[in-house]
Amino acid sequence: MRHKEKNIYRPIEAEVLDVVTESPTIKTFKLRPREELTFRTGQFMEMTVPGVGEAPFTPSSKPSVKDTIEMTIMEVGKVTKEIHRLQKGDTVGLRGPYGAGYPLDDFAGKEVLVFGGGVGLAPLRSLMYALFDRVSDFKKLFFRYGAKTPGDIIYKEEIKTWEKMKEVDYRITVDNGDDKWKGHVGLVTTILDDMKLDLDTAIAAVCGPPIMMKFGTFKLLELGFKEENIHLSMEKNMSCGLGKCGHCRIGPYYACKDGPVFTYDRIKDLHGIWD
Amino acid sequence: MAEKKYLTRENFYAFLDILKKSHRVFLPVKKGEQRFWKEYDKPSEDIVIGEVRAFEPLKSFFTLAREIVAEGFSPDVPHGGDKPFALVGVKACDMKGMKVQDHVFLDHDYTDIFYKKMRDDNLIITSDCTRAIDTCFCLAMGVKPYSEEGFDINISEEDNGFLVEVGSEKGRKAVEKSSYLFQPADDTFVARRDRIRAGVEQEVRENVERNSVPEEKDLQGMIEKNFDSEIWEDEAKTCVECGACTIICPTCHCFLLYDQKDGEKMARLRIWDSCMIKDYAHVAGGGNARPWLWERLRNRFEKKFDFFPKVADIYACTGCGRCVSGCPAKIDIRKVLRRLVDDAS
Numbered sequence: 001m002r003h004k005e006k007n008i009y010r011p012i013e014a015e016v017l018d019v020v021t022e023s024p025t026i027k028t029f030k031l032r033p034r035e036e037l038t039f040r041t042g043q044f045m046e047m048t049v050p051g052v053g054e055a056p057f058t059p060s061s062k063p064s065v066k067d068t069i070e071m072t073i074m075e076v077g078k079v080t081k082e083i084h085r086l087q088k089g090d091t092v093g094l095r096g097p098y099g100a101g102y103p104l105d106d107f108a109g110k111e112v113l114v115f116g117g118g119v120g121l122a123p124l125r126s127l128m129y130a131l132f133d134r135v136s137d138f139k140k141l142f143f144r145y146g147a148k149t150p151g152d153i154i155y156k157e158e159i160k161t162w163e164k165m166k167e168v169d170y171r172i173t174v175d176n177g178d179d180k181w182k183g184h185v186g187l188v189t190t191i192l193d194d195m196k197l198d199l200d201t202a203i204a205a206v207c208g209p210p211i212m213m214k215f216g217t218f219k220l221l222e223l224g225f226k227e228e229n230i231h232l233s234m235e236k237n238m239s240c241g242l243g244k245c246g247h248c249r250i251g252p253y254y255a256c257k258d259g260p261v262f263t264y265d266r267i268k269d270l271h272g273i274w275d
Numbered sequence: 276m277a278e279k280k281y282l283t284r285e286n287f288y289a290f291l292d293i294l295k296k297s298h299r300v301f302l303p304v305k306k307g308e309q310r311f312w313k314e315y316d317k318p319s320e321d322i323v324i325g326e327v328r329a330f331e332p333l334k335s336f337f338t339l340a341r342e343i344v345a346e347g348f349s350p351d352v353p354h355g356g357d358k359p360f361a362l363v364g365v366k367a368c369d370m371k372g373m374k375v376q377d378h379v380f381l382d383h384d385y386t387d388i389f390y391k392k393m394r395d396d397n398l399i400i401t402s403d404c405t406r407a408i409d410t411c412f413c414l415a416m417g418v419k420p421y422s423e424e425g426f427d428i429n430i431s432e433e434d435n436g437f438l439v440e441v442g443s444e445k446g447r448k449a450v451e452k453s454s455y456l457f458q459p460a461d462d463t464f465v466a467r468r469d470r471i472r473a474g475v476e477q478e479v480r481e482n483v484e485r486n487s488v489p490e491e492k493d494l495q496g497m498i499e500k501n502f503d504s505e506i507w508e509d510e511a512k513t514c515v516e517c518g519a520c521t522i523i524c525p526t527c528h529c530f531l532l533y534d535q536k537d538g539e540k541m542a543r544l545r546i547w548d549s550c551m552i553k554d555y556a557h558v559a560g561g562g563n564a565r566p567w568l569w570e571r572l573r574n575r576f577e578k579k580f581d582f583f584p585k586v587a588d589i590y591a592c593t594g595c596g597r598c599v600s601g602c603p604a605k606i607d608i609r610k611v612l613r614r615l616v617d618d619a620s
Binding site for chain 2: 237
């Protein structure tokens, strides 16, 4: 039987073109879908390891690149363990893109803080690329990133080039340094105080582990960021991505469909947002 | 008002025999005090067209508990080709359940083609309830014990036959195929039907009053008002996390996509899931939005009485009472709703 209508559960086949080890637990996979598949920055996809399962990830690559997609993935569970075994030439599945993504047009003319922790830099790398594509639209870009140790910093070489850009105010930190580390040591919330920005309009895009999201958001509020200008990537159990299976509901929203990026004012009163 | 016809009991079975050629016909049979769906073969003593809803919710005919929804990367849709179902003796409460299911699987930006095919192809023949049981409280949830819309055909059981009302093009075609079996129905049939309907409504009304079940209009904002109430922990004390309430509920729709190896290929299954189970909101990184059982019980009520009214303008409870009789811990939705309203006032 062949339907004219699209089967929403079917993944598109994609080839693994390259695997880059970013840290002891994180790898980036460059994928080439066999059918057209594009996304807006901040939207996510379900990635399938055939016969094992799927899991949601937000692409870390440049949305304006149409033929390949990169996913930066930390090994934390059943599916990601299998993903980490993938090698060049292997086949995976992709479904999506889902969700709303970052409203870049609303960021125009404003200062934008890209604020990440650990593997949370993955979707933010895509956002940085999308911002660079139209960098003159924004007043200034601030990049703040923290990792547990120097070895946990991802995209090491790449983010160094951001440091040199005149449009970017750049600071990174680690929770614990080592002998070679010359940079800042301290939680990611300790590198936010020196930003000079217009707090009535400044935008913040935050992504990281739940604890960093929580205290990072509180710190931004303390600094004077407006609730409606803080864009949070919510990690929930997004199974179908279609607003049907029910798993990722938070209050009146489905993270998969109404998010996964929410401004803080929309979700601040809802139960379990930081868990 | 659609044209009404009359079908004698004998001709009703002749009609089912004709339907059987093009459909797999299912109808409720009574075993002890319960009614179950059974595939129709020939007339039998245990068939109950009137009475009350069957034990299993109607959704089980539209999203199978376990269904293959993708095979490998193939754009071909798995399975299908079976005869459509003709579901005879569906009750109005289950039709409200289908409204919620439709909202989830049809009315979104993404249509589930498996569900849509079932919805397009299956024939729904509703029937009026001819009695109520203690757990029935449909009237409180805006449902009458008989269907006025949404059906292909509705039948109202009377002494020796059925008053028949056609509700859709699909229904009209099914009746036309065996039109010689039907006779015109005059007003006396309708008057008799209305008397029966009024009697059953009265039974349900007495149920609602005796069990002090609040009505939909009294439930507005009740979840928000009682969000931090002790009710949830108290009610969850006896819960054993079996998930029966969600499986048996005609509006519950949650599922899980599960992949398995099928030879060299991958098979993706859509499997019913339950928000009462601990792992439901668990994420690989270790987080869980609702680690406590009482949070999950509250979540179940929030979904039905706060989420659905907000996003779809419908309270996702039909008053069928299945969860009341299905719960081994005797958690009674009527009592929980009553407590919510009482505590808020």
